[in-house]
Amino acid sequence: MLSRLRIAVPFRPCVSVYRWAHTKEKGKPLMLNPRTNKVSETQDTQAMRFQRNLKKMTDPLEKYIYLMGIQERNERLFYRVLMEDIEELMPIVYTPTVGLACTQYGHIFRRPKGLFISIKDRGHVRSILDNWPETRVAAVVVTDGERILGLGDLGVYGMGIPVGKLCLYTACAGIRPEKCLPVTIDVGTNNETLLKDPLYMGLYQKRDRTQAYDDLIDEFMEAVVEKYGQDTLIQFEDFGNHKRIPLPEEIQGEVISVIKVVFMHQAALGIANLIVMTMMENGLTQAEAREKIWMFDKHGLLVKERADTDSNHEGFLHDSPGNVSSFLDAVNTIKPTAIMGVAGAGRLFTPDVIKAMGALNDRPIIFALSNPTAKAECSAEDAYTLTDGRCLFASGSPFGPVTLSDGRVFTPGQGNNAYIFPGVALGVILSGVRHISDAVFLEAAKVMEYVYANGMAFRYPEPMDKERFVRSTVWNIEYDSFLPDTYDWPGVSFAPLK
Numbered sequence: 085m086l087s088r089l090r091i092a093v094p095f096r097p098c099v100s101v102y103r104w105a106h107t108k109e110k111g112k113p114l115m116l117n118p119r120t121n122k123v124s125e126t127q128d129t130q131a132m133r134f135q136r137n138l139k140k141m142t143d144p145l146e147k148y149i150y151l152m153g154i155q156e157r158n159e160r161l162f163y164r165v166l167m168e169d170i171e172e173l174m175p176i177v178y179t180p181t182v183g184l185a186c187t188q189y190g191h192i193f194r195r196p197k198g199l200f201i202s203i204k205d206r207g208h209v210r211s212i213l214d215n216w217p218e219t220r221v222a223a224v225v226v227t228d229g230e231r232i233l234g235l236g237d238l239g240v241y242g243m244g245i246p247v248g249k250l251c252l253y254t255a256c257a258g259i260r261p262e263k264c265l266p267v268t269i270d271v272g273t274n275n276e277t278l279l280k281d282p283l284y285m286g287l288y289q290k291r292d293r294t295q296a297y298d299d300l301i302d303e304f305m306e307a308v309v310e311k312y313g314q315d316t317l318i319q320f321e322d323f324g325n326h327k328r329i330p331l332p333e334e335i336q337g338e339v340i341s342v343i344k345v346v347f348m349h350q351a352a353l354g355i356a357n358l359i360v361m362t363m364m365e366n367g368l369t370q371a372e373a374r375e376k377i378w379m380f381d382k383h384g385l386l387v388k389e390r391a392d393t394d395s396n397h398e399g400f401l402h403d404s405p406g407n408v409s410s411f412l413d414a415v416n417t418i419k420p421t422a423i424m425g426v427a428g429a430g431r432l433f434t435p436d437v438i439k440a441m442g443a444l445n446d447r448p449i450i451f452a453l454s455n456p457t458a459k460a461e462c463s464a465e466d467a468y469t470l471t472d473g474r475c476l477f478a479s480g481s482p483f484g485p486v487t488l489s490d491g492r493v494f495t496p497g498q499g500n501n502a503y504i505f506p507g508v509a510l511g512v513i514l515s516g517v518r519h520i521s522d523a524v525f526l527e528a529a530k531v532m533e534y535v536y537a538n539g540m541a542f543r544y545p546e547p548m549d550k551e552r553f554v555r556s557t558v559w560n561i562e563y564d565s566f567l568p569d570t571y572d573w574p575g576v577s578f579a580p581l582k
Contacts (some may be wrong), residue, residue, distance in 0.1 A: 118159040118419040119262070120564075126565055127161060134165050144181040149192050151176060156195050159261055159439040164561045166255045174252070175394045176504055178479040180456030182248040189241035190283035197247050197504040198266030200240060200285075206300050209305040214312075218262045222513045223317040224308055225249045227566030230291065230324035234428020236458030240272030240286030245321050249505065256498045257506035259513065269304065271297050315542055317509055344448070346420040347379045348461060349410065349427035353396055358522055360399075365526075374399045380414050381427070411558050415440045422449035425461030429454070433462035435470055442471035451499055464496040504528050511535070514557060516543035 133346060141147050151173070155162040166173050175181060177330065200396045201212055246266030253259045264485055271278065272289040279288055308316055314485030347356060356377050363373035377400055379386040386397055387404040405417050407476025415423065415437055423441060425432060433452060441448035452461035457479075464483035467475050473488055478499030486494045504525070512520060517540050527534040532550045547553035 092512075112498050118155065118157055125280045130158070131162050131165055131168070134161060135169070140166075142284070144176055145184055145188065147176045148181050148185050149194075152197075152247075153194060155439060157198075159278070160473055160563060163255055163261070166251070167399050167561065170255060174502065175482050177251050178248045179233060179500065180206060180458070182244050183235055183456035184231050186238050186241050186244040187235060189238075190281065190285045190562050193283075193285065198268065200242055200243070200268050200270055201300075201304060202270040202287055203272070203300050204287070206296065209300070210311065213311045214308050216265065217577045218265070220263060221265045221312045221316065222263040223250070223253060223319070223509055224265045224267055225321055226269060226304070227321045228269040228271060228272065229286075230322070230407075231428075232322050233455040234430075235273045235456070236428075237273050237291065239275060239278055239284070239291075239435060240268050240270045240439070241278065241284070243268040249321060252502055253506050254559060257510040259506070259510055260343075260377045260559045263513075267304075267576050269300065271300065296435055297515070314518050315513075317520075319505065343421040344376045344418065345378070345422045345424060346411075346414055346418055347377070348380050348423065348425035348432055349379070349429075352379065352424060352426045353400075353427070355424065356448065358525060361522055361526060370399075374488075375402070378402065378414070378418055378420070380411055382429075385414055386409060412440060413442070419444050421445055422451065424449075424451040424453060426453050427460045427461070430459055431462055433466075435466060436464060437566075438466055438470040438475075442474060445474075447474055447476060451478045452573060453478070453480040453499055455480040455500075457483070462496070468496075470495045507531065510554065514543065514554060515541040518542060 089363060101227060104505075128213040138150065141150065151162065151166070154165070165179065199212060199216060201209055201579045205212060225246035227242045227245050228241045230237050232238040232242040234383060243266065246268065250261070252267055254261045255263055270286045271292040272287045273284075274291045278284045278286075305318070308318060324372040345359065347354075356379070359377060360370060360373040363376070366371060378396070379400055383390070383392065385404070385408050386401055388401045390401075390405055393401060407419055408414050411432060412434065412492045420441075423433065423437070433450065438448075438450065441450060450462065450467045450471075452467070454460050455488075459472075460479050460481060460483075464477055464479060468486045469488060473492055473494060478497045480498070480500050482498055483496045486496065488494070508520075508524065508528050508531055511517075512524070512535075515532055517524070517535050519540070521540075524531060524534065524540075530542075532554065536546050537549075
């Protein structure tokens with residue numbers, strides 16, 4: 085379909101200027117499509133305006149709304165600005181601001197993003213997928229909104245998480261945005277505030293935990309595979325008590341086999357299993373590795389004597405070490421090398437806990453991984469100050485630099501899965517992997533090489549120069565030109581759409 089857009093820009097006296105593009109759309113659908121630019125300005129000029137407007141704003145939520153608005157109108161411009169200033173803008177489109185945006189999702193709603201599938205849609209999930217305009221989806225991020233960051237049950241307001249994750253799939257890994265699908269499964273919410281909120285956009289009912297929930301998830305998975313293929317990447321995000329965070333590379337290698345870790349919250353099973361795998365790669369047996377990992381929750385240490393554990397915890401249950409009634413007691417009794425928090429309950433690494441870690445270790449490892457920033461187990465300032473700058477600190481959300489009294493400046497690192505999942509997703513999509521094992525995450529820096537070497541890839545022939553192949557697939561943020569450079573007919577001048 086050849087669609088014509090008239091631009092009111094004088095070219096020369098009595099001659100109109102037209103810019104033409106080959107598109108599948110015309111009229112209003114074309115004008116509303118954020119993937120085609122309809123303005124005669126260069127992208128440089130548009131980006132400069134965008135960036136200047138952003139710098140005038142001080143409120144993070146205001147910046148989020150403005151950024152998402154640009155994404156809705158001009159997708160390539162959005163990603164250009166995001167990619168050029170990723171360090172400054174990642175905390176806006178992702179944690180911590182995305183958490184605030186989720187709590188306000190129904191109040192700042194402008195335009196639907198992604199698919200909402202409710203438990204009342206059982207039996208019709210495939211038809212809902214058929215209504216999604218893109219037919220070549222390669223990556224799906226799905227949530228049921230039960231455990232959004234450290235904010236708890238936000239129901240369908242949790243859609244901000246899949247949307248934000250997939251923004252980083254494109255910005256950090258170059259995955260084409262039309263190949264990305266954010267999904268929220270709506271089975272209700274136990275958040276009383278939302279159930280009383282007239283602007284809440286989901287089902288006004290308590291969260292369904294019956295067999296109907298399992299049936300809906302099964303139907304969703306089957307529909308995605310049937311519609312988009314077995315090699316579609318599906319990332320489950322912020323489901324209840326499910327969290328998967330990669331092992332930060334600072335503690336990998338030979339040192340990993342001698343550390344001892346206490347986790348704040350049993351939701352850390354994914355991290356714990358990755359640490360066990362790495363320890364085993366460095367010579368320990370599985371049993372020896374698991375002996376070095378302890379978990380602590382609101383009821384205390386996970387020990388064999390507790391009656392509220394299940395089969396998932398079995399490998400990490402230990403004999404009781406004695407009277408441990410607080411996390412500080414656990415630290416003083418177990419004497420860990422590292423403490424890691426994923427509880428989402430705020431400042432649980434108290435000053436006394438941090439001081440104890442500093443007294444027990446020359447280089448204590450303190451990872452406050454809960455999001456958003458307000459839910460972190462401790463601040464970067466407390467960690468560095470109370471250990472005299474000796475700790476290895478990482479957080480799930482960003483903290484600013486810390487200056488100690490002697491003038492030393494520490495810039496905190498972020499132990500956030502945003503630094504791993506875009507690259508893993510790209511490698512998985514390009515190689516056609518159908519099952520992503522934990523080992524893939526341990527090999528995350530070279531996914532393509534690993535899956536082909538281990539016979540896990542389904543896309544052949546195997547690229548000989550994998551780096552060149554990956555770079556050739558990365559999405560280009562430049563505007564498309566749909567016709568040759570210029571056409572000149574009597575009285576009319578044509579130029580490509582920018």
